[in-house]
Structures are given as C-alpha cells and as structure tokens.
Amino acid sequence: MTVDVGAAYPTRVRQALADDALRAALDRATEHLRGRRAQALAGVDATRLRDEAHAVRRYAIEHLPDLLEQLEGNLIANGCQVHWARDAAEALGVVLEIAHQNHVKDVVKSKSMVTEEIGLNDALQRSGIDVVETDLGEFIIQLAGEPPSHIITPVIHKRLEDISEIFQTKLDTPPTDQPAELCDTARRALRSEFLIADMGISGCNFAIAETGTICIVTNEGNGRMVTSLPRVYVAIAGIEKVVRSVEDAVLLWQAASRNATGQDVSVYFSMSSGPRRRGDSDGPDEMHVILIDNGRSRILERRYGDATLCIRCGACINICPVYREIGGHAYGRTPYSGPIGAVITPLLEYDIRPARDLPFASSLCGACRDVCPVKIDLPRLLLDLRSDIVERRAAPIAERVGMRVYSTALRRPAPYRALARLARRLGRLAALLPPLKRWARTREPPRFAAKSFATLWRERGRRPGEGAAE
Amino acid sequence: MTDISTPRPRAALFVTCMVDTLYPGVGMAAAQLLQRHGADVVFPDRQTCCGQPAFNAGYRNDARAVARHLIDVFWPLVDGGDVDAVVAPSGSCVAMVKRHYPILFEAAHDIEYQRRAVQLGEVTYELTQYLVDYLGVADAGARCPGRLAYHPCCHLLRELHIDAQPRRLLSSLKDAEIAELPNADECCGFGGLFALKNADISTAMGRRKVRNVNHSGADMVVLNDVSCMTHLNGILRREGHSCRAVHIAEVLNGTVEHATAERDSPDDR
Ligand code: SF4
Numbered sequence: 001m002t003v004d005v006g007a008a009y010p011t012r013v014r015q016a017l018a019d020d021a022l023r024a025a026l027d028r029a030t031e032h033l034r035g036r037r038a039q040a041l042a043g044v045d046a047t048r049l050r051d052e053a054h055a056v057r058r059y060a061i062e063h064l065p066d067l068l069e070q071l072e073g074n075l076i077a078n079g080c081q082v083h084w085a086r087d088a089a090e091a092l093g094v095v096l097e098i099a100h101q102n103h104v105k106d107v108v109k110s111k112s113m114v115t116e117e118i119g120l121n122d123a124l125q126r127s128g129i130d131v132v133e134t135d136l137g138e139f140i141i142q143l144a145g146e147p148p149s150h151i152i153t154p155v156i157h158k159r160l161e162d163i164s165e166i167f168q169t170k171l172d173t174p175p176t177d178q179p180a181e182l183c184d185t186a187r188r189a190l191r192s193e194f195l196i197a198d199m200g201i202s203g204c205n206f207a208i209a210e211t212g213t214i215c216i217v218t219n220e221g222n223g224r225m226v227t228s229l230p231r232v233y234v235a236i237a238g239i240e241k242v243v244r245s246v247e248d249a250v251l252l253w254q255a256a257s258r259n260a261t262g263q264d265v266s267v268y269f270s271m272s273s274g275p276r277r278r279g280d281s282d283g284p285d286e287m288h289v290i291l292i293d294n295g296r297s298r299i300l301e302r303r304y305g306d307a308t309l310c311i312r313c314g315a316c317i318n319i320c321p322v323y324r325e326i327g328g329h330a331y332g333r334t335p336y337s338g339p340i341g342a343v344i345t346p347l348l349e350y351d352i353r354p355a356r357d358l359p360f361a362s363s364l365c366g367a368c369r370d371v372c373p374v375k376i377d378l379p380r381l382l383l384d385l386r387s388d389i390v391e392r393r394a395a396p397i398a399e400r401v402g403m404r405v406y407s408t409a410l411r412r413p414a415p416y417r418a419l420a421r422l423a424r425r426l427g428r429l430a431a432l433l434p435p436l437k438r439w440a441r442t443r444e445p446p447r448f449a450a451k452s453f454a455t456l457w458r459e460r461g462r463r464p465g466e467g468a469a470e
Numbered sequence: 471m472t473d474i475s476t477p478r479p480r481a482a483l484f485v486t487c488m489v490d491t492l493y494p495g496v497g498m499a500a501a502q503l504l505q506r507h508g509a510d511v512v513f514p515d516r517q518t519c520c521g522q523p524a525f526n527a528g529y530r531n532d533a534r535a536v537a538r539h540l541i542d543v544f545w546p547l548v549d550g551g552d553v554d555a556v557v558a559p560s561g562s563c564v565a566m567v568k569r570h571y572p573i574l575f576e577a578a579h580d581i582e583y584q585r586r587a588v589q590l591g592e593v594t595y596e597l598t599q600y601l602v603d604y605l606g607v608a609d610a611g612a613r614c615p616g617r618l619a620y621h622p623c624c625h626l627l628r629e630l631h632i633d634a635q636p637r638r639l640l641s642s643l644k645d646a647e648i649a650e651l652p653n654a655d656e657c658c659g660f661g662g663l664f665a666l667k668n669a670d671i672s673t674a675m676g677r678r679k680v681r682n683v684n685h686s687g688a689d690m691v692v693l694n695d696v697s698c699m700t701h702l703n704g705i706l707r708r709e710g711h712s713c714r715a716v717h718i719a720e721v722l723n724g725t726v727e728h729a730t731a732e733r734d735s736p737d738d739r
Contacts, residue, residue, distance in 0.1 A: 017670055321657045325674040361668060363661025363675070364526060366628035380573075386528030395528065403524050407532030410487070411539045416518040420491045435666050442673040443704025446492050453485050453494035457501070457513050 003329035005147055009357040016326040022157050026327050029156045033318040036262025037371070044258070053255040054375045056248045057309040060240075061300070067209040067242045068291065074212025075289050078274030085292040088118035094290050095120065095201070095234060096127055102232050102286070104129060104198040108190075110216060110223040111135035112203025113151050113312065114236050114292065116335035117348065120201070132193045134222040139186055143170040148335055149328030152260045152314035157327045190222070200226035200284065204237035205256070205311070206249040207289075213273040214289060215249050217256060217266045224270045233272065233284035239291050240308040252311055255373040259313040295348040304381055307343050309374040316340050316368035316378060322361055331358060339368035339378040346385060356394050359385040402435065417452075424448040480510045481600065482547050484540075484558040487519035488696045496696055499723035500559040500597050506723075507607045509600075512553055517543050522566040525574065527663040534574055538583060540567070545586045548593055555604060556590065559597045559719045561626025562695050567594045569629050596626060597719055598694065602635040612724035613644040619651040619688035621679070621702075621715075623695040627655055636694060639722055649686040656682075658693075660701040676705045683713055690726070694718045 002019045003012050016022060041049075060067060072082045085091035099107070107129055109115065121142075124131045133142040137155035141148060144166050148154030155163070163182060167173045173185050202223060206215040214235040216223045227233050243249050257263045276283030299307055317323050317338030328337035332355065334345040342362060346355035359382045368378040389395060409415040423430055427448065431440040439445060451459075481504055485497040501511045521536035547553045558564050571587035601607040620640055626632050641648060659665070659675025666672075679702060683691045693699055693715060702715040720726045 013668070013670060017674055321659070321675050321678075322668075322671055325671050325678075360527075360664065361671070363624070363657050363659060363664045363672070365624035365657035365661070367624075367655075367657065370628060383526065383528070386526075387530045388528075390528035390530075399527070400529075403527065403529040403532045407521075407524055407529070407535045410518045410521075411535045413516040413518060416487075423491065438666050438669040439704070442669065442708065443676070443701065444707040445704065446700045448491055449494050451494060453490040453497035454513075454515050456494050456498060458515070 003327070005329050005333050009330075009332070009361075012330045012332065013326055013361075016330040021159060021162070022327050023325065025157055025159045025162075026324055028159075029153060030318045030324050033153070033260075033262065033314075037259055037315060037318070038262075040258040040262040040264065043264075049251075049255055049258070050373055050375060052251055053311070053373050054309070056243065056251055057311065057374045060243050060248070061305060061308050063244075064239065064242065064300070067244060068239060070209040071207055071212060071242050072291070074209065075274075076212075078212045079277070080212065080274050080287045080289050083288060083290045085290055085294070087292075087294050091118050091236060091290050091292045091294070092120065092123045094288075095236075096123065098232065098234060098286075098288055099124070099127070099129055099199060102198060104232065106193070106197045107131045107199045107201055108134050108193055108197040108226050108230065109138070109200070110202040110218060110226040111138045111154065112201070112236065113148075113335045114203045114238050115201065116148060118236075118292070118294065120236075132190070132197075134190050134193070134220075134226060135218070136183065136186055136220055136222075139190065140166060143167070147329070147333070149337065150314060150317060151312050151336060151341075152317075157329065194225045194229050197230040199232040199234065200228075200230040201234045201236065202226050204235050204241050204289075206252055207237050207242045207291075208244075208246055208249050208271075209242055210245045211273060213246070213249075213271050215253070216270045216272075217253060217268070218270065219261070219263075219267045221268055224268055227270055227272050228282050228284065231284060232286045232288070233275070234288045234290065235272065236290045236292060239293050239296050240310075256311045256313045259315040259371070259373040295350070299344070299347045302347075303384060304343070304347055306376050307340070307347065307381060309376055310340055310344075311374055312340075313373055314338070315371040315373065316376075319367045319371045320362075321365060321367065322363065326361075331361075339382070340376075343378060343381045343385065346389075352385075352389060352392070353394055356389050359389065398434070417454075420448070420452060424450075478508060478510050479555065479604065480512060480553045481555045481557045481595075482512045482514055482544055482553040484517060484520075484544065484556055484563065484594075485513070486558055486560045486563045486696070488700070489559060492700070493696050493717065495725065496559055496717045496719050499717070499719040499725050500557070502725075503597070503601065503610075503719060503723050504557065504605075506611070507601055507605050509605060512547065514543050514547065520563040520566045521574075522563060522570075523662055525566065525570055526661075530574060530577065534578060534580075537566075537571055537574055537587075541571075541583060541586050541590060545590050548590055549586075554593065555600060556594045557597055557600045558594070559717065560695050560697075561596045561623050561630055561632060562697060564594055564596045565625040565629035567591055596630060596632055596694065598636040598639055598722075599630070599632050601722075602638060607639065609642040610639045610722040611642075612722055613646075614721055614724065614726060615645040616690055617647045617649050617688045618643075618721070619649045619683055619686045619691045620654065621651060621658065621683075621691050621693045621698070622655055623693050623698050624655075624657050626694050636692075636718055640692060640718070643721070649688040651686045651688070651691070652682045654682075658698045658702055660695075660698045662697070665701055672701070673705065676701055677709075680705050680709070680711065684711065689713050690721070691715045692718050692721050 150156040331337040342358040521533040525533035568591040575584035
C-alpha cells in the first residue's frame with residue numbers, strides 16, 4: 001500500500017500524488033463509472049427519479065423515530081432479535097456476545113461500509129474469530145491487508161496487474177491478465193469459506209419498516225450466501241437506513257444502481273425478513289439486526305441532517321476531481337471518501353479535529369451536487385463544516401490572522417487601496433511570503449498591475465470625449 | 471440596438487478585487503463591451519471585494535464584514551433606481567452575491583442586510599449573461615484570429631447555470647476557430663483558498679486541465695474568471711507552454727493581443 005491511512009493528512013496526500021499507478025487505476029475506473037452512469041440515466045426520466053428518490057429519503061428522515069419503532073416491531077414479529085447500539089463499542093460488544101453465545105469460529109461477510117466504520121474485522125480477529133470478506137473487491141483488499149478506498153468499488157485503486165500479483169503471493173496462483181481467471185480463483189477460495197462459516201454478517205442498504213425486512217444490494221450473489229448459509233446471520237444497519245415501504249426500497253434500489261454502477265438494477269437484491277421458519281428449506285437459525293447510531297443523531301440534530309439522505313451510491317466520488325487525483329486512502333482511516341466522505345467523516349467522529357482537513361479538501365466545484373441522486377447539497381455542507389471548524393478555532397492561527405487582516409482592510413476602500421499599493425510595491429517578493437510560496441512552488445505568480453482599474457478609470461474619465469458616468 | 475427614445479440601460483460595474491489590482495485590462499474590456507453594446511457604465515469607486523475568499527474558507531464573520539461593504543456600495547444605487555443592474559466579469563463573485571449573501575446574513579439573523587442582499591442579487595449579472603440576456607447581444611462584433619477552447623468555470627456553470635451565453639458570444643467571433651476541450655466541465659483546481667491550502671492537489675488538477683487544453687490544440691483557453699485564469703497561466707507559464715488562458719471580456723472586446731503582449735513582457739519592471 002503506498003498510502004498509509006494512519007499517517008497525517010499532508011503525508012497521505014503526498015503519498016497519493018506520487019503514485020502514478022494509483023492515478024492510472026483511478027482514471028480508468030472513474031471514467032468508466034461516469035460513462036456507465038450517464039448511459040443508465042439517459043434511458044429514464046432522470047429528473048423524476050431524482051425527485052422521487054429525494055422525497056422518499058426525506059420522508060424517512062423526517063419520520064425517523066416512528067419508522068424505527070415500526071421497523072423494530074416488525075423485525076421482532078418476524079422472529080429477529082433487535083439490538084440498539086449507540087456507538088461502535090456497543091455494536092462490537094453485541095456482535096462479540098452473539099458470536100460467543102453461538103460458539104462462532106468462522107465469519108463470512110458481505111461488503112459493508114458500516115462494519116468498516118466500526119472496525120469490526122479487527123475486533124473479531126482480536127477475539128480469535130476468523131473473518132473472510134466475500135465480495136470480490138473486499139476479498140482482494142483483505143488479502144492485501146488494506147482498507148477499502150471507495151464505498152462501491154473498494155479495490156478501485158488497484159490495476160489488474162496489481163491484483164494478479166496479490167493472488168500470486170497470497171494464493172499461490174500463476175500470473176494472469178484475465179479477470180475471469182482471477183474471479184475463478186476467488187470463487188474457489190470462497191466456496192469452502194461459505195461452507196464452514198458459522199456466522200454471516202452484512203450491512204444493510206435499506207431496512208423496510210412496514211415489513212421488517214433487511215435489504216442488501218449486491219452483484220455477485222455472495223450476499224445471498226452470507227445471509228442464508230451460516231447458522232447465525234447478523235445485519236448491521238445505521239439508523240438512517242430505514243425506509244417506509246417495499247415500494248420505497250425498490251425505488252431507491254433503482255436510483256442507487258443506476259448512479260453507482262450504471263445498471264438498471266443490481267444483479268441481486270436480497271431481502272431478509274427473519275430466520276428460517278418451519279418448512280423453509282434454508283436460512284439461518286437466528287437473525288439479529290443491530291441498529292447503530294454512532295453519531296448519526298448528532299448529524300441530524302445539527303444542521304447537517306441532509307447528509308443522512310445518502311444512499312451510498314458513490315456517484316459523487318466518481319465525479320469528484322479531487323478524489324480522482326488522490327483516491328480514497330488519502331481521506332484517512334474512514335471508509336467514506338470523496339465529497340460525502342469529507343462531509344460525514346468529521347461528523348461521525350466525536351471530535352472534529354482528526355478529520356478537520358477533509359472539508360477543505362474540495363475546490364467546491366459543485367459537480368457532486370449535480371450528480372447526487374437524492375439531491376444532497378454537498379458543497380453547502382462542506383461550507384457549513386468549514387465555518388464550524390473555524391468557529392471552534394480549530395483552523396491554523398496564521399490563517400485566522402490573515403483573514404482578519406483581509407476583512408479589516410477590505411471592508412473599507414482606503415485600507416484596501418493601501419494594501420494593494422503595498423502588494424504592488426512588494427512585486428515579486430510577495431511570492432516569498434508563506435501562503436504565496438505554496439502557490440509559487442508549482443505556478444508562476446501573477447503580477448500586480450502598474451495601475452489599478454480604479455486609477456485607469458479615473459484617468460480615462462478626465463480625458464475629453466470619453467464620458468465615464470462617474 | 472437601443473432606440474434613442476428609450477433611455478440606455480445603466481449598469482454598475484463591479485470589477486472585483488482581482489481584476490482591479492491584477493488585470494485592469496479585463497475591467498476595461500468589460501466596460502467597453504457594455505458601452506459598445508448599449509449600456510451606460512457606472513463605476514462606484516469605493517468598491518473592494520465580495521468577501522468570497524473568507525466565506526469559502528469558513529470565516530463567515532470576516533466575509534460578512536466585506537459583504538456588508540459591497541452591499542453599502544451597490545445596494546443604494548439599485549434601490550434608488552440609479553442603475554438597472556450590477557455587472558461583474560466573474561461568475562464566482564456573482565455567485566457569491568446571488569447565492570451566498572442571503573445565507574450569510576440569514577445565518578447571522580441580519581434581516582435588513584438579508585433583504586438588501588436578495589434585492590441586490592436579483593439584478594446582479596455576470597458579464598456575458600448581461601450582454602446576451604439583458605442587452606440582447608448575439609454578435610460580439612469582434613475578431614479573434616486563432617484556435618480557442620472554452621473552459622466553463624465551475625461557479626458560472628453550476629452555481630449560476632450560465633453556459634449558452636458565453637459560448638454563443640464566442641461563436642460569433644470572426645476568424646476564431648472553436649476547439650473541443652475534452653472534459654471541459656471538470657474543475658481546473660483553483661478553488662480559492664484550496665489553491666494554497668491544498669496546493670499540490672490543486673496543481674495536479676490544473677495540470678490535468680492543461681493536458682486537456684493542449685490536447686484540444688487550442689492556442690488560447692477562454693474563461694470567465696481571472697482566478698482560474700491566474701491558476702492556469704501559472705502552470706502554463708511555469709511549464710513552458712505557449713498556450714495562454716484569457717478572460718472572455720478581452721476576447722469579446724478584441725483586445726486580447728494587447729493583453730497577451732502585456733502578460734508576456736520581458737521580466738521585471
Ligand atoms: S452523497 Fe449522494 S452521490 Fe454521494 S454517495 Fe450519497 S447518495 Fe450517492
């Protein structure tokens with residue numbers, strides 16, 4: 001791994017920018033996903049899909065307490081055991097307790113960002129439980145010992161040749177440039193894992209309140225095995241994942257699929273409504289649902305509620321020109337990268353400081369807002385976060401002083417003109433000042449004009465025949 | 471063309487701080503364009519900046535102080551009927567006034583300035599938007615020999631949804647060939663304080679834009695914000711490319727050769 005997710009932000013960015021293979025992989029993948037998304041949306045009334053998806057999510061968030069209560073009731077009626085977790089530690093405690101009670105030794109997982117968010121794999125392994133990721137991308141990065149770098153395509157930062165190399169060293173396979181061969185290898189390795197696993201763990205894309213159903217969206221069929229083969233199935237869902245009805249879930253499934261991978265709908269849509277009932281040919285003996293907050297109600301209470309509308313499609317990440325240069329690992333230990341990651345990572349943390357660089361890692365170009373299928377105004381949220389960080393005095397002191405000088409001088413014309421004169425006199429020397437030095441390292445600095453526009457305009461007005469109105 | 475019997479529209483020119491101090495030629499070109507196409511130009515000389523540098527960096531109190539000043543300078547002209555519009559040669563600064571001022575004053579519960587900001591925002595235009603939508607200009611009436619690529623700046627495109635107007639004016643130029651810019655609507659990487667705080671990412675994005683510009687074969691990349699122009703020219707010059715980023719006002723005004731000569735004048739004064 002060339003980017004050390006545990007390093008400080010400037011180091012991570014430097015490492016990422018120095019990695020040409022990373023950028024080649026990102027370029028290819030994001031171009032491809034952007035293209036597929038555009039194609040998938042060209043065939044439908046995209047505006048309407050967006051309006052409806054937004055409305056469905058808005059409804060869910062506005063009725064969150066009621067829907068969660070209804071969800072819990074229906075899950076229990078379906079024979080599920082429901083657990084509430086305030087934070088990561090509580091959720092991990094619940095999972096370990098369930099594993100302990102059921103003498104679990106082997107866990108299979110389907111791709112889930114919330115389990116990355118709470119560090120589940122580490123916790124299980126520390127307790128001596130074996131965990132295997134069964135999504136192909138997740139399987140690869142688990143072999144490589146890396147965290148995911150994208151919420152939809154976790155292995156987006158690797159090229160085919162990188163993956164072949166990982167398989168050679170970890171699985172002892174011959175080198176290949178055939179994706180199908182790599183898939184076959186993974187499939188064979190995973191098949192036996194499914195058969196020995198005692199427990200399956202998944203995240204949750206949508207939790208349907210009216211029916212008490214956990215839905216997961218996958219493309220490889222591994223999700224279905226995780227939820228039905230092992231004795232115990234545990235689904236972990238952020239509390240914001242609840243939706244009202246099957247219809248709402250299906251609508252969001254379409255919106256997510258088209259925007260994430262450019263499919264009409266994903267290949268699989270697995271709905272689990274409880275453990276195996278008498279007469280069922282398969283299914284787990286026990287099904288647990290862990291509803292986790294971990295900062296979500298804090299997001300809702302503050303002015304960032306719109307961030308909880310997110311359906312984790314990744315479209316904002318694929319379009320993001322910053323993500324495209326640095327990739328997901330530059331965002332740090334968080335599984336959430338790109339614009340949505342820059343918004344929710346600092347909010348999910350109790351202390352904003354460790355992730356305070358992320359809201360500034362954006363040129364505010366607005367491309368993310370235009371693609372978001374649930375109309376989250378991501379640049380606005382980034383701007384609000386920036387002001388929050390500044391108000392908590394968490395910004396560098398030199399910057400704070402600089403801004404004070406700026407606003408004191410530019411709120412009146414005379415000091416503004418004086419400052420401009422000073423800059424003009426400094427000329428090229430200005431480029432030696434610390435903030436401008438950062439500019440000048442890679443870019444020629446601009447030159448101040450000999451005469452300002454205001455001066456030129458005044459002089460021009462004095463010349464006869466050129467009537468300036470003021 | 472405006473009829474003699476109806477008074478000419480009067481536009482207050484907000485040149486923006488960067489144009490005022492770094493690129494007065496762009497301001498002159500904007501003023502001349504407005505006058506030539508039928509508007510009287512008023513230049514309130516107490517103007518400074520829109521406050522965007524502080525706002526985008528999260529310093530809302532500092533941004534508000536500067537924004538109040540801009541409102542104090544321009545709002546009375548609008549409210550008193552002295553001008554019909556405020557025009558700026560920058561999509562970014564116009565977006566600041568139109569889209570962010572109301573947020574800025576709402577957050578501070580400053581109802582009076584919020585009201586003025588909304589009123590001001592309603593008559594604030596980006597230059598090409600004003601020329602096309604307000605003055606009805608279809609032909610810039612200028613000549614610009616060369617191969618041009620158009621880069622739509624993010625705030626113009628996505629905050630203000632202005633795209634057809636500048637493209638239409640550019641296509642009216644005589645002797646100009648418009649080159650197709652690959653991934654035209656991808657950000658150039660400037661982003662205000664981002665260009666300093668995240669200088670390396672900003673540069674990487676700029677280099678990507680430069681590669682695309684070179685790929686288009688253009689000898690000028692035309693855009694509407696001098697901030698993005700400064701960033702791109704910084705890279706183009708540092709890396710020894712002959713292509714230059716040029717502000718659309720100078721292109722439409724036919725004063726671009728002069729501008730290029732000035733920009734590339736032999737080193738220091
Ligand atoms: S913020 Fe919007 S675009 Fe980004 S992942 Fe969430 S739903 Fe998708």
